[in-house]
Amino acid sequence: MGLSETEQQRLGEKLLQVKKEIEQLLCDSVNSSRPVDLGLSIGRLSRVDALQQQAMAKANREAHQRRLVLIEAALHILKSGRYGLCRSCEEPINLKRLEARPETPFCIECQTDREGK
Numbered sequence: 838m839g840l841s842e843t844e845q846q847r848l849g850e851k852l853l854q855v856k857k858e859i860e861q862l863l864c865d866s867v868n869s870s871r872p873v874d875l876g877l878s879i880g881r882l883s884r885v886d887a888l889q890q891q892a893m894a895k896a897n898r899e900a901h902q903r904r905l906v907l908i909e910a911a912l913h914i915l916k917s918g919r920y921g922l923c924r925s926c927e928e929p930i931n932l933k934r935l936e937a938r939p940e941t942p943f944c945i946e947c948q949t950d951r952e953g954k
């Protein structure tokens with residue numbers, strides 16, 4: 838059995854909320870990720886730090902973007918009425934898992950399988 842109407846609705850709202858949060862994060866990170874000013878007298882080490890931080894911010898942004906794609910897909914699936922089913926084995930995904938990551942397309946078994954490869 839899949840999710841009840843109420844559960845789907847609740848998770849749908851959660852998806853929209855997470856989506857908004859991530860969009861906000863992405864917006865903030867664009868504003869704060871100006872190029873490192875190498876002309877500043879900050880010394881070599883802090884320059885490396887600054888570049889490292891920038892790389893981290895970039896990785897973060899990419900993770901957010903990937904999550905956003907999953908959320909969009911999940912919202913789409915929600916409309917089609919197949920939300921909450923694993924995209925690989927089509928078994929219902931554990932509700933607790935969906936509450937933690939409502940955008941997840943796979944059940945825990947399939948996710949573990951995929952990560953194990």
Ligand SMILES: [Zn+2]
Nearest residue numbers: 923926944947
């Ligand atoms: Zn599965």
